[in-house]
Amino acid sequence: MTSDRKVRVRFAPSPTGPLHIGGVRTALYNYLFARQHGGDLIFRIEDTDSTRFVPGAEDYIIESFRWLGIKFDEGVSFGGNHGPYRQSERRDIYRKYVDQLLSEGKAYIAFDTPEELDQKRQETENFQYDASTRTQMRNSLTLSPEEVEQLIASGHQYVVRFKIEPGREVQVDDIIRGMVTINSSVLDDKVLFKSADGLPTYHLANIVDDHLMEVTHVIRGEEWLPSAPLHVLLYEAFGWTDTMPRFAHLPLLLKPVGNGKLSKRDGDKFGFPVFPLEWHDPKTGEVSQGYREQGYLPEAVVNFLALLGWNPGGEQEVLSLDQLVQLFDLSQCSKAGARFDYIKAQWFNHQYLLQRPAMEWTPEFDKILRAQGIESTPEREAQVVDMMKLKVIEYTDKEGNKKKRNISFVSDLWPLCRFFFLPPESYDTTDKFVRKNWKAETAAEMQQLADLLATTTDFSAEGLKATIEPWTEQTGIRPWNAWRVALVGTGQGPNMYELAAFLGKEETLSRMAHAIQTISVN
RNA sequence: GGUCCCUUCGUCUAUCGGUUAGGACGAGAGAUUUUCAUUCUCUAAAGAGCAGUUCGAUUCUGCUAGGGACUACCA
Numbered sequence: 001m002t003s004d005r006k007v008r009v010r011f012a013p014s015p016t017g018p019l020h021i022g023g024v025r026t027a028l029y030n031y032l033f034a035r036q037h038g039g040d041l042i043f044r045i046e047d048t049d050s051t052r053f054v055p056g057a058e059d060y061i062i063e064s065f066r067w068l069g070i071k072f073d074e075g076v077s078f079g080g081n082h083g084p085y086r087q088s089e090r091r092d093i094y095r096k097y098v099d100q101l102l103s104e105g106k107a108y109i110a111f112d113t114p115e116e117l118d119q120k121r122q123e124t125e126n127f128q129y130d131a132s133t134r135t136q137m138r139n140s141l142t143l144s145p146e147e148v149e150q151l152i153a154s155g156h157q158y159v160v161r162f163k164i165e166p167g168r169e170v171q172v173d174d175i176i177r178g179m180v181t182i183n184s185s186v187l188d189d190k191v192l193f194k195s196a197d198g199l200p201t202y203h204l205a206n207i208v209d210d211h212l213m214e215v216t217h218v219i220r221g222e223e224w225l226p227s228a229p230l231h232v233l234l235y236e237a238f239g240w241t242d243t244m245p246r247f248a249h250l251p252l253l254l255k256p257v258g259n260g261k262l263s264k265r266d267g268d269k270f271g272f273p274v275f276p277l278e279w280h281d282p283k284t285g286e287v288s289q290g291y292r293e294q295g296y297l298p299e300a301v302v303n304f305l306a307l308l309g310w311n312p313g314g315e316q317e318v319l320s321l322d323q324l325v326q327l328f329d330l331s332q333c334s335k336a337g338a339r340f341d342y343i344k345a346q347w348f349n350h351q352y353l354l355q356r357p358a359m360e361w362t363p364e365f366d367k368i369l370r371a372q373g374i375e376s377t378p379e380r381e382a383q384v385v386d387m388m389k390l391k392v393i394e395y396t397d398k399e400g401n402k403k404k405r406n407i408s409f410v411s412d413l414w415p416l417c418r419f420f421f422l423p424p425e426s427y428d429t430t431d432k433f434v435r436k437n438w439k440a441e442t443a444a445e446m447q448q449l450a451d452l453l454a455t456t457t458d459f460s461a462e463g464l465k466a467t468i469e470p471w472t473e474q475t476g477i478r479p480w481n482a483w484r485v486a487l488v489g490t491g492q493g494p495n496m497y498e499l500a501a502f503l504g505k506e507e508t509l510s511r512m513a514h515a516i517q518t519i520s521v522n
Numbered sequence: 523g524g525u526c527c528c529u530u531c532g533u534c535u536a537u538c539g540g541u542u543a544g545g546a547c548g549a550g551a552g553a554u555u556u557u558c559a560u561u562c563u564c565u566a567a568a569g570a571g572c573a574g575u576u577c578g579a580u581u582c583u584g585c586u587a588g589g590g591a592c593u594a595c596c597a
């Protein structure tokens with residue numbers, strides 16, 4: 001029934017704050033699906049809750065997708081001829097459809113105030129506004145038409161509720177989960193139109209918009225599965241079943257450890273972002289970490305997210321956006337929630353960082369160096385990157401254990417490479433590497449090497465190798481580790497010839513002289 | 523409490539009745555290395571439980587257990 005229509009999907013967030021990483025994945029799956037079928041991806045803003053509107057959230061969401069490389073075909077800020085795409089600008093449209101339901105007796109007017117309903121819920125256990133209770137409430141079903149008119153005329157606030165007929169098996173055909181059946185008796189008469197702000201609720205706006213915007217597939221989070229039968233019933237009530245979109249409810253993203261879904265607190269606890277971009281809360285002033293600012297590459301975030309809840313099955317996991325579009329299969333998505341494995345996210349970033357030419361690291365690297373008061377050139381910085389990008393970084397985890405991991409961020413570089421730019425402040429003779437490699441006779445040997453280097457004119461890595469190697473064979477001295485102590489201060493860094501070449505003759509000799517003078521061992 | 527959804531190595535997952543249950547992250551071991559690494563090789567590691575259908579179940583069905591979501595005039 002929908003197969004002959006052009007595929008049209010949408011991502012429709014509420015501008016209530018920064019975009020959660022789970023929302024990013026939902027948008028990504030919509031994007032992959034749309035691209036794969038040559039369809040359209042629509043960006044709709046669902047701002048029917050005026051009380052939760054947060055300024056800046058909409059721009060934040062748009063900027064997030066721009067950064068991630070997820071492109072929309074139409075919608076807020078993208079144009080298109082199915083607009084407006086902001087629900088707050090579609091009041092009149094919704095009003096018309098609510099009136100249609102009302103006049104057909106498929107919806108009714110209810111005067112019960114929120115307070116009265118709260119009261120009712122406290123009094124009766126499991127109170128639900130439905131076929132079993134609506135006859136005892138104040139609504140257009142129990143009141144006479146005259147009374148209703150009078151109440152409205154006298155300014156009483158009212159909502160419009162959907163009149164659900166009980167005892168029906170409602171079926172939702174879900175691409176991921178198969179046929180989901182629920183009895184309409186357990187559904188309540190959902191509010192379709194709110195009294196407070198004259199706007200529809202999500203349910204009504206969603207169905208009307210998806211219909212008018214010719215959406216063919218609704219791909220959204222699993223939290224919507226329980227209300228999907230209600231949506232099916234709404235399509236029926238409007239007579240739109242022949243063009244009803246197909247549903248696909250995605251599994252949720254779960255906490256890295258423990259129970260429940262992924263929350264902002266988990267990010268704080270383990271030190272990973274749950275938002276694509278840094279977010280400054282306009283009300284509280286609180287700042288939340290973003291993937292972009294933490295040094296993640298957009299390709300890495302996309303790749304990682306794509307594989308949370310879906311997998312192409314092959315052995316390759318590092319996949320570009322284009323490859324993901326090729327391979328993606330909505331019906332192969334897993335049904336169970338996926339734990340958020342932020343360690344693997346770091347690994348993906350490591351992979352994509354390594355793919356980048358060193359010169360592309362330097363803008364970010366330069367910022368870090370400048371923060372340390374170091375001036376350098378992109379060329380020299382790129383040299384350091386090339387020498388150090390395969391190293392690992394030591395860090396302290398949340399339990400206080402020393403751990404090692406691959407370089408995953410440009411910012412990992414600094415603690416590993418300060419000796420390129422700064423001489424050792426002092427020589428730590430308690431350092432295992434220093435003790436092992438700087439013996440009583442070492443100073444004299446280093447002096448010999450220094451004398452040799454003083455006469456060397458070719459200070460390139462190759463030149464150094466050509467001059468030093470014959471000397472080591474002649475004398476039997478194995479100078480590299482002690483030389484490393486002199487230039488680095490400990491057992492770190494690249495090949496010694498490369499390092500000395502980078503530092504240059506003057507700096508190399510200066511550091512050696514200093515080490516010969518300073519280090520004393522017994 | 524009610525309704526619905528889910529359940530393969532620690533984690534993400536492959537398998538769409540017949541496999542030595544595969545891969546990746548993480549972990550461990552070894553080799554290589556002028557340091558630390560990289561790299562390479564190897565190892566450990568799983569079908570929640572119980573019934574049933576079947577010649578044969580991880581795969582189908584039911585029950586139990588566990589997990590998740592929803593249960594607003596929020597989305």
